[in-house]
Amino acid sequence: xxxxxxxxxxxxSAAALSSTSAQTPTxxxxxxxxxxxxxxxxxxxxxxLVDIGGRRLHLECKGSAAGPTVxxxxxxxxxxxxxxxxxxxxxxxxxxxxxxxxxAGLGWxxxxxxxxxxxxxxxxLHRLVKAARLKRGRKDRLVLVGHSIGGLLVRxxxxxxxxxxxxxxxxxxxxxxxxxGPGAAEARQGIVAQINKGLAIAKPGVPVVxxxxxxxxxxxxxxxPEVIASVKQEYDAIDLIPVARRGPTGYGTLGALPxxxxxxxxxxxxxxAEDVEWRTMQEGLATLSTRGVLLVAxxxxxxxxxDQPDVVADVVRRVIAELPKR
Numbered sequence: 001x002x003x004x005x006x007x008x009x010x011x012x013s014a015a016a017l018s019s020t021s022a023q024t025p026t027x028x029x030x031x032x033x034x035x036x037x038x039x040x041x042x043x044x045x046x047x048x049l050v051d052i053g054g055r056r057l058h059l060e061c062k063g064s065a066a067g068p069t070v071x072x073x074x075x076x077x078x079x080x081x082x083x084x085x086x087x088x089x090x091x092x093x094x095x096x097x098x099x100x101x102x103x104a105g106l107g108w109x110x111x112x113x114x115x116x117x118x119x120x121x122x123x124x125l126h127r128l129v130k131a132a133r134l135k136r137g138r139k140d141r142l143v144l145v146g147h148s149i150g151g152l153l154v155r156x157x158x159x160x161x162x163x164x165x166x167x168x169x170x171x172x173x174x175x176x177x178x179x180x181g182p183g184a185a186e187a188r189q190g191i192v193a194q195i196n197k198g199l200a201i202a203k204p205g206v207p208v209v210x211x212x213x214x215x216x217x218x219x220x221x222x223x224x225p226e227v228i229a230s231v232k233q234e235y236d237a238i239d240l241i242p243v244a245r246r247g248p249t250g251y252g253t254l255g256a257l258p259x260x261x262x263x264x265x266x267x268x269x270x271x272x273a274e275d276v277e278w279r280t281m282q283e284g285l286a287t288l289s290t291r292g293v294l295l296v297a298x299x300x301x302x303x304x305x306x307d308q309p310d311v312v313a314d315v316v317r318r319v320i321a322e323l324p325k326r
Contacts, residue, residue: 063093075148079107105230
C-alpha cells in the first residue's frame with residue numbers, strides 16, 4: 001500500500017478516534033449511538049460561502065496584514081474544521097492574511113456532480129480567488145501552501161496561472177511517483193469499495209457510522225455521505241491523472257519561482273527503505289525550481305502543519321519577507 005494511501009486513511013479516521021482519546025483505560029466508553037436525522041444537526045459554517053458560478057465553496061480567512069494572501073491547499077479528504085492546518089493558520093494570521101477553503105463537497109462546500117479531476121479542482125480555486133477577491137490588487141500575487149496531495153494541486157495552479165503566484169511552499173508534498181507505485185491503485189480500489197458500502201446504506205445528511213457519545217458535530221460532518229462521496233471523488237481523481245503527468249515532473253517544473261519544500265524529519269529507527277525513498281523524492285521536489293530550498297521539520301511526521309505548525313508559519317513569514325515589494 002502506498003504511503004499516501006496510508007496517510008489519507010489515518011487523516012480520515014483521526015477525527016473519530018480523537019473523540020475517544022479522553023477516555024481513561026479504566027472507564028468503559030459508552031456504546032456508539034447511530035446518528036439519525038433527529039440527533040444530527042449539521043453545524044454552521046465557520047467561514048463564508050462564496051459563489052464560484054452556480055456552486056459555493058467554503059472559505060475561512062484570518063488575519064488582515066498587508067501583503068500577499070496566503071492560501072492553503074489541504075491534503076486528501078481534509079477540510080477547514082477537519083484540517084491539520086488550524087494551528088499553522090492561527091500563527092500565520094499574526095503577520096498575513098491566510099485562507100483555508102473546502103474543495104467541492106468537503107466540509108461546507110457544495111457538492112460537484114460527476115467525476116472530478118485535479119484540473120477541475122484547480123479551476124475551482126481560480127474561480128474562488130476571483131470571486132472572493134483574494135488578490136487585493138491587479139498586481140497582487142498569492143503564496144500557495146500545499147500539504148500532501150495539495151502539493152500537486154498548487155503546482156498545477158502555478159503552472160496554469162503563473163501570474164497569480166508569488167511563491168510556493170510544499171509541505172511533505174506528494175510526488176507523482178508515489179500515486180502509481182506497486183499496490184497503490186489496488187489500495188485505492190479497496191478504500192473506494194469500503195466507501196461504496198457505506199454509501200449504499202447511507203441516509204442523506206446523516207453520518208454513515210455510529211459515533212461515540214460527545215463526538216462534535218464538526219467531526220461527524222466528515223462522515224456524512226455527501227462528504228464521503230466527495231472523498232471518493234478525490235480518490236477517483238488520482239486514477240484520472242493523464243499518463244503524461246504521472247512521471248517525476250509530470251506536474252511541471254517551476255522555473256525560477258520561489259519554492260520552499262518542507263519534509264518530515266521523524267522516521268523509523270533506523271530509517272526504512274521507504275523513509276529513505278521519501279527523503280530522496282522530497283529532495284527532488286526542491287529541484288523543480290532554480291530557487292528551490294529544502295528544509296526539515298525534525299520533530300514532525302507527515303502531518304507537519306499539526307506536529308510543528310511553527311515551522312510552517314516561520315517558512316511562510318520568511319517567504320513573504322523575501323518577496324520584492326510592489
